[in-house]
Amino acid sequence: MKIILINPKLKDESGFFASQGVFKKLIAIPAITLPYIAASTPSEVEVVIWDETTLRDKINFNEKPDLVGITVSTYAASRAYEIADEFRERGVKVVLGGYHPTIAPEEAKLHADCVVIGEGEDIWLDILDDLKRGKLKEFYKRQSLPDLKNLPIPSMKLIKRMYTFLGIHxxxxxxxxxxxxxxxxxxxxxxxxxxxxxxxxxxxxxxxxxxxxxxxxxxxxxxxxxxxxxxxxxxxxxxxxxxxxxxxxxxxxxxxxxxxxxxxxxxxxxxxxxxxxxxxxxxxxxxxxxxxxxxxxxxxxxxxxxxxxxxxxxxxxxxxxxxxxxxxxxxxxxxxxxxxxxxxxxxxxxxxxxxxxxxxxxxxxxxxxxxxxxxxxxxxxxxxxxxxxxxxxxxxxxxxxxxxxxxxxxxxxxxxxxxxxxxxxxxxxxxxxxxxxxxxxxxxxx
Ligand code: B12
CATH class of the missing domain: 3.80.30.20 (tm_1862 like domain)
Structure with missing residues (x-):
């Protein structure tokens, strides 16, 4: 099974200091969200991360993974939906999770096969099981907030560019x-x-x-x-x-x-x-x-x-x-x-x-x-x-x-x-x- 996890950029990238100017070239603060999801994925599943923000990865819509997972913040929601729509048109299943789907799950559902509400580490395993059985649900939500004991160490190695401050790890x-x-x-x-x-x-x-x-x-x-x-x-x-x-x-x-x-x-x-x-x-x-x-x-x-x-x-x-x-x-x-x-x-x-x-x-x-x-x-x-x-x-x-x-x-x-x-x-x-x-x-x- 192959999964592509995507962190979408803002449609108009200007204005947010995290990815511009000197911050683009010398300082990169990568999002740790997808490395957390990747680390919660069973080892037999192949996972790649494309980060369009700080790391400026390109999205290749010709890829045909078993699932695309997108993390959606409010300010990047419209770009996230654009990516989700394009993959779904090509027959790829899409799951949306993160801040914005948690706030507006019904809106997110218009662009996804399933939506994750809230924190995702445990739910992710249920989604992968349901995907294997061809039984994806529309919404996934934990009833209580998870204990933070035994969280996995985020798979930062999947982030392609060195995460840096002036070249320092x-x-x-x-x-x-x-x-x-x-x-x-x-x-x-x-x-x-x-x-x-x-x-x-x-x-x-x-x-x-x-x-x-x-x-x-x-x-x-x-x-x-x-x-x-x-x-x-x-x-x-x-x-x-x-x-x-x-x-x-x-x-x-x-x-x-x-x-x-x-x-x-x-x-x-x-x-x-x-x-x-x-x-x-x-x-x-x-x-x-x-x-x-x-x-x-x-x-x-x-x-x-x-x-x-x-x-x-x-x-x-x-x-x-x-x-x-x-x-x-x-x-x-x-x-x-x-x-x-x-x-x-x-x-x-x-x-x-x-x-x-x-x-x-x-x-x-x-x-x-x-x-x-x-x-x-x-x-x-x-x-x-x-x-x-x-x-x-x-x-x-x-x-x-x-x-x-x-x-x-x-x-x-x-x-x-x-x-x-x-x-x-x-x-x-x-x-x-x-x-x-x-x-x-x-x-x-x-
Ligand atoms: C670190 C951080 C930053 C860093 C960003 C680093 C980066 N490259 O992303 C910096 C300092 C640069 C930053 C900037 C901004 N931030 Co900020 N930031 C945070 C902070 C403190 C932590 C985020 C984080 O790393 N969380 C850890 C991960 C593991 O948690 P998570 O993302 O929630 O993911 C979990 C679930 O949501 C779910 N999940 C998420 N995605 C997916 C996807 C799938 C497929 C699945 C299954 C599950 C899933 O599972 C994950 C694991 O449990 C949050 C506050 C917070 N407490 O969350 C604010 C927060 C995300 N930021 C926010 C804002 C508003 C901003 C700014 C716009 C501020 C500004 N005025 O400029 C900018 C814009 C960012 C940009 N693009 O430039 C808001 C976003 C609100 C929203 N509705 O989108 C938050 C929530 C803060 C707030 N006070 O409201 N930020």
Whole structure:
């Protein structure tokens, strides 16, 4: 039996930093989803992975596998459906799984023989059995969320291009799934449940050892979501002498023991969703955990522990008027962030924000993910400005934050602490990220 697993690109690829500019050439963050599915496949089945995103694999529609499995995120749904339709027209069976089919299973079913709702490792075996017997069901869904014990090690070897950061082999590792928070823009609780689930620390340590590299990218929502688990993990990472980066919440800076352990275990950078510089914005996003926090102080503490800080912001909230652009630029400068990413709000389906915009008749199109769209365009009518003002405001912000003198100042000449442990190498990495984004932005502007 032969199976082809596909990760589709966006129809209009521009706009998402993961696959453009310097990120295309020097930094590749591969999706680990399909390597997980491949690793859950019995060894007698032949599996190949085509990743149209970061790895730019080409789809060969002349292939006739027994099954094509496609992972579908909302922003790549229309390309995923195009690929699925083409294979089905050629008589190949197609299964769709991932974020978007979990959110919109009936829509996905229009383009597939079967749809997987939720996490897929165990279900995958049932699908393969049913396929063998010619009895594929229309929908597959587990009744409960799986325990993360004994997850397979993702088959990264099936990814054709070296997964890299400047040519260095990086291990991309996931330790938890689920989130108890209720942020109004985020899909994660709907997709992976309202509870943190963790892999046993020993299994994570083993996966790092097996990877054969000392550089690790944790693909988390928040590495310190459960501080006690994080402390145990960090302690066990210390003997491995690795360097790691991860998304995190500000909790990392507010718990001295956690911060010390993060440093000792090799943490060199975190990305933090600050989301909004205003209290009203944070309330609108239900991001209560960020309220009343002194971001300058958080960045300073992280720098004093040798940790770079990437901060992301959502622009275009109902509480944002046109003054938000300058205010956010000033905030980024004053807080000494090493790399800052402003995004226009994306109303992901099944989120509170999506439902609100839909009920107020402010979505440009109910199913904005169908058809050709430009990922950075606002898919909704903002409240206190026009769509054009929002897009132009974002461009203005990026022009300012990423002007060359501004980057140099932000990376090399800020001085937020005499005790900063940020090394020259880290500054170089921050420079690269900023210049990469500038390059991407110039491409996008064209
Ligand atoms: C790592 C990550 C990234 C990395 C991407 C790396 C990469 N090359 O893909 C980076 C940082 C680059 C990134 C960027 C973005 N991301 Co992101 N990201 C994540 C994150 C944290 C983890 C994803 C992951 O690796 N999961 C691990 C795998 C194993 O789980 P999985 O994909 O869910 O797969 C399981 C099931 O879904 C199912 N399954 C999935 N596919 C299939 C297929 C088949 C055939 C089967 C049987 C089963 C199956 O089985 C799998 C195993 O159980 C998730 C949040 C989360 N907690 O999931 C957000 C998430 C996926 N990202 C999201 C978003 C919105 C974005 C951005 C658009 C953000 C932005 N504003 O730019 C960009 C766009 C990406 C791009 N194309 O450039 C949203 C997507 C929502 C949606 N409805 O699609 C999520 C869910 C976060 C959120 N808060 O809502 N992201």
């Amino acid at each position: 990086v291990a991309h590792i996931r330790v938890s799934r689920g989130c108890p928070h209720n942020c109004s823009f985020c899909n994660v609780p709907f997709l992976h449940g309202r509870k943190f689930r963790f892999r046993p620390v020993e299994e994570v340590i083993n996966e790092i050892k097996v990877s054969g590299t000392k550089i690790v990218n944790f693909m988390e929502d928040n590495i310190v979501g459960h501080p006690e688990y994080a402390k145990e993990l960090f302690e066990k990472l210390i003997p491995l002498k690795i360097r790691w980066i991860s998304p995190s919440s500000i909790t990392i800076a507010n718990d001295p023991e956690l911060l010390k352990l993060a440093e000792k275990s090799g943490c060199k950078g975190v990305s933090i969703g600050f989301e909004s510089i205003s209290k009203d914005g944070l309330l609108e996003l239900n991001k209560f955990q960020n309220l009343e926090k002194d971001v300058s102080n958080i960045v300073r503490k992280l720098h004093e522990h040798g940790i770079l800080v990437i901060g992301s912001f959502i622009i275009g909230l109902d509480t944002d008027d046109v003054s938000i652009f300058d205010k956010t630029i000033n905030f980024i400068r004053q807080t000494n962030l090493d790399f800052a990413l402003p995004f226009i709000l994306i109303p992901m389906p099944q989120t509170e924000i999506y439902k609100k915009l839909l009920s107020e008749g402010r979505l440009i199109k109910k199913e904005w993910w169908l058809g050709n769209y430009y990922p950075q365009e606002p898919f909704y009518q903002p409240k206190l400005m026009t769509k054009e003002e929002l897009l132009n405001g974002l461009i203005y912000m990026i022009d300012n934050i990423y002007s060359f003198p501004s980057i140099i100042k932000q990376v090399f000449f800020k001085n937020n602490s005499a005790n900063s442990k940020i090394t020259l190498l880290q500054k170089f990495v921050a420079l690269l990220l900023n210049v990469g984004y500038l390059q991407l932005f110039r491409e996008q502007k064209k």
